Amino acid sequence: MNGMRTYSKKKGGVMSNRLVSLCYVAFALLCLASCSNLKYLPEGEHLYVKGEVEINSDTIPERYIGPLSEGLEALLRPKPNTTILGMRPQLYLYNIAGEPKSDRGFRNWLKNKVGQPPVLLSDVNREYNENVLRNRLENLGFFHAQVASDTTIDNRKATVTYTATPHIIYRIKSVTFDVDSSDLGKAIKSAASGSLLQVGRPYNLDNIIAERERIDNELKNKGYYYFNPDHLIVEVDSVAGDHQVDLYVMVKNETPARAKRPYYINNIYIYPNYTLTQRGYQRADPTDGNVYQGYHFIDPEHTFRRFALTNAMILRQGELYTRERHNRTIRQLVGMGSFRFVRNEFVDVDSAGKTTNKLDAYYYLTPMPKHGLRIELLGKTAAVYNGSEINVNWQHRNAFRSAELLTFTVYGGFETQTGGNVNLNSSFYRYGIEASLSFPRMIAPFDWKPTRRFVPRTVFTAGYEFLNRRTAYSLNSMRFSFGYMWRENTEKEHDLKVLEIAYVQPWNITDAYQALMDTVPPLRHAIEPQFTFGPIYNYTRTNTARTDLKHTFYFKGGLDLSANLYGLIRGANVREGRQYQIFNANFSQYIKSEVDFRHYMKLGTNATLASRAMAGLGYSYGNSTQLPYVKQFFSGGPNGIRAFRARTLGPGSYTPEFYGENNFFADQTGDIKIELNTEYRARLNSIVHWAAFVDAGNVWLQNSDPEKPGAAFSSNFVNEMAVGAGLGLRFDFTFLILRGDLAMPLRIPYRPKGERWLFDEINFRSPDWRRNNLVFNLAIGYPF
Known part of the structure; x- marks a missing residue:
């Protein structure tokens, strides 16, 4: 424990004092913002503070009532003023700003840009909200839903409660694709097997809209370029009774003729150097420009080699139009990274004055500036x-x-x-x-x-x-x-470095x-000559972009190899005295693997439970006994175990040493790493979020080191895990996330066995305890 405290005094005292000062300032600001906003209300008005929806039903399972209520509450208008910890600081700033004398200046900025005007009870149209809720319930299959509302006022604060009575939900009895025997009808009927409208499921207007879009997408991939979802209609017949409906999918009678036939690609024209200043899209004659592999290039200045662009083209002349090939072509052109804008259009081909079922495709590519210069100046603390x-x-x-x-x-x-x-x-x-x-x-x-x-x-x-x-x-x-x-x-993403040399x-x-290296040999490892060469492969898989899922994940696995074949050919064995060099450096021979798995579970609209499990293993052999310094693992810091500074934890139960009053070396690294994190995240308002977290883990050496007792990995590794916990605030400004985490150690692995847990030593009232144990981390972005 003395080692940790000495370290904290040297590196944590100034930050702890700063943190205490910031806490006092934040507390004062919150107290200021908590001052009553009610005295600024107009005479006879009430502050609208909440709109809530209560579900009155004995037919809906309990587990669905909460989500249904939340979904309905999201439709209520207007929204009350933003709150932070029960206070309304933006409303307070609006009130204290008074009446600006002009539309410029600080007072106007404070009132109209930062502040929020009060949302009054008189702004709430209860009848409108009742109709919105009733309509939404009917769209969900509750055809005879009823909605009533009531207002509660307490100390000039108003809450409007809407009581919804959904009654029994209507379910689908049958689904009929009522189409003719034309090519279009056959194409629609062939798409029926993947229908979102299933017998027995509740009626849902959202599913009907999605079904129309699904069929349209199926048709687009069969050449029906001019077809769109509005050409479909789904008729609902509730005559069947017993809270059931029959659905009939049909093509509207007014659907135009060109929407009923598939189209093929005729000529494809590519403009690689199109500028937005050009008036309109200058269509070229089929005989104009250079033709390369069936594509017409209109590029007099030869700004791009034609093979580079044709490699990106998925759409080809003579093929049936499909939305998939169309979108893939656009994605390929954008993915090249050379064009600021990629636009395209399809034009009907006329023959003898009559429209055919062919389309000319035009691609207008606006290049990015050829040269770019970016200068970044960063400050770090x-x-x-x-x-x-x-x-x-x-x-x-x-x-x-x-x-x-x-x-x-x-x-x-x-x-x-x-x-x-x-x-x-x-x-x-x-x-x-x-x-x-x-x-x-x-x-x-x-x-x-x-x-x-x-x-x-x-x-x-x-x-x-x-x-x-x-x-x-x-x-x-x-x-x-x-x-x-x-x-x-x-x-899924792959990153393969066929060869990396360092x-x-x-x-x-x-x-x-x-002099210190002569006394403490492990310090020599940081400056040893290093030569590594070999392949590195990383595989990443994630579905975190899916906002419709309750559970999402992120996985990254990597394999790093160095001199494996070369060391085998040379017969390297450092333990037997056969160690070889390249360019005056012992080449490193190792296998290193690392995995990082993260899981995110939504706990409502404003809360998430995020967890991470990391493991890394480096196995050195032949020409090496441990990983090179730059390849080793470390623990602690703002993105690891936040109760410990970066590179100060481990390896194993090894006690960090202090070499003289003025020479503490904090860097502690290892060949093996295990780390577990879990974090509860919740939103306070649109930009302010808070978190509570627990971190655990450590690093270890592959082999025993007499200079670092307790550093080697063993079957007792669980008892050498460090544990920390804390709270954090995050400010989400869209373009960046500013994060501040305050953590404290709960378990220190280098203390004597039986004394590693610190629960009985926690004392927030003690300045010495706070100075020696509280660690503040300021960082950009989430830790995981």
Whole structure:
């Protein structure tokens, strides 16, 4: 425990004081916002604070009443003023702003941009809301629903309660596709097997609308370009009685003739350099432009190589029009990343003055600016460490006229210790350069097309970085990689680096750091020369984009290999004295695997339970005894176990050491990692969210190290898990999420057995306890 407290005093005291000050300010602001808004109400008016719906039914199962009530309440208008912890700060700001003297200035901004005008009871049209609720219930199959309302007033605050009596729901008795024997009728009838309208299910207008759109999509993929859902009608007959209805799917009599026949693709025209300043779409004559593989190119300036664009075209001349090929073509062109706008249109082909069942396709592609420059200036703060970083990114789109993306990035930054006792790791600066060339296609010695739905990419990357810890050491790092990225579908993504090479060499090691390495050998691992080479593969699968699901997930699994075949050929075995070098560095031989699984469960419209399980395993052999420093795992920090600072936890039950009053080295890494997190997230208002979380985990070494007792992984690993918990606030500004988490350790693995749980030591009233145990993390985005 003494080790942790010493660490916290050095790195947590300033932040804890700042946190306490921020809490006082926040508390004062909340108290200010909680002041009564009622005194600002006009005479005789009441503040509308809530609209609620109560379901009065003995025919609806209990588990459906809550969701039905929530869905109906979402339809009520107007919405009450936004609340935070029961208070209405935006309404308060609107009130205290008074009447602005002009439509400019701070007072006007505060009142009309930040504040909210009061929502009064007189603004509520109860009859309108009753009709809306009744109509919604009928659309859900409650044909004879009744809705009544009542108002409750307490201290000038009004609540309107709507009581809905749905009665018995109507169900589908039969579904008949009442169509003729034409080609269109046969196409509609063939789509009946996948109908959303099923006998026995409740009548639902939403399902009827979705069924019309489903049939339309089926027809679009059979060439019926001009057909649309409005050409279908679903008649409902409730004569059957017994709360049942018969449904009849029919084509409207007024459906135009061209909507009843399939269409084929005639000529395809591509304008690769179309500008929005052009007046209208200049259609070309079939004999104009260059014809390549059946496509007509109108590109006098030859801005793009034609093969690059034809590779993206799924729609082909002479084929039946289908929406699937149409959408895939658009998606491929957009996915190339070279065009700001992709527009297309289909035009009827006339023959001898008569319209045929053929379409000419026109694609108008507006390129992005060829060159782009972006400069980013970042500020960073963590505990007593502060720094800044600048990134200059230059891009050349369409570098070789085939939609390639050439990128050069130059960056530099520094970090310095502004509080606590200065140590050898107290400050550093770094700078580097990276070049990347991305091709929107697979470049391989054989024909390989893993997907046609999305644009695959071939990526070459090379970079150099110089890191200078001025009072300790410097590192030169070089890296190169070549590989592929592709999406299998909307949920599955692959990233294969066929070869990644990384080379790290130390330079200018100071006498002070050298003296510490002689005393503490594990410190040498951070600056050992490193050479890794081999393939890396990552697979990602997620359905988190689905907003209609209660349960969603994210999975990422990776495999990192280095020098496996080369080490085998050389017969490397460091334990037997056979260790080999490449460019004056012992090459690393290992297998590293990592998995990250996340699960999200909706607990209503405003709450989610998010959980994560991570595991990483590095197995070093042959030429190595442990993973290289840059490949090892670490724990703690704002995206890990938040009750511990980054790289300060583990490995195993090893106790972090303090090498002198001014030389604490916090970096603790391992070859094996296990981490579990769970977090309850709830929305307070449109931008403010809160969370309660528990984190657990640690890192371990693959092999025992006499310099780090207790660091090796064993069957006793569960007893070496660290546990932390805390609360957080998140501010969702759409373009970024600002997150602040306050955590405390509940279990410390390097304390003596039997003393690792800290529940009996928690004392929020004690300043020393708060200073030594509360850890504040400020970050961008969610932790997982």
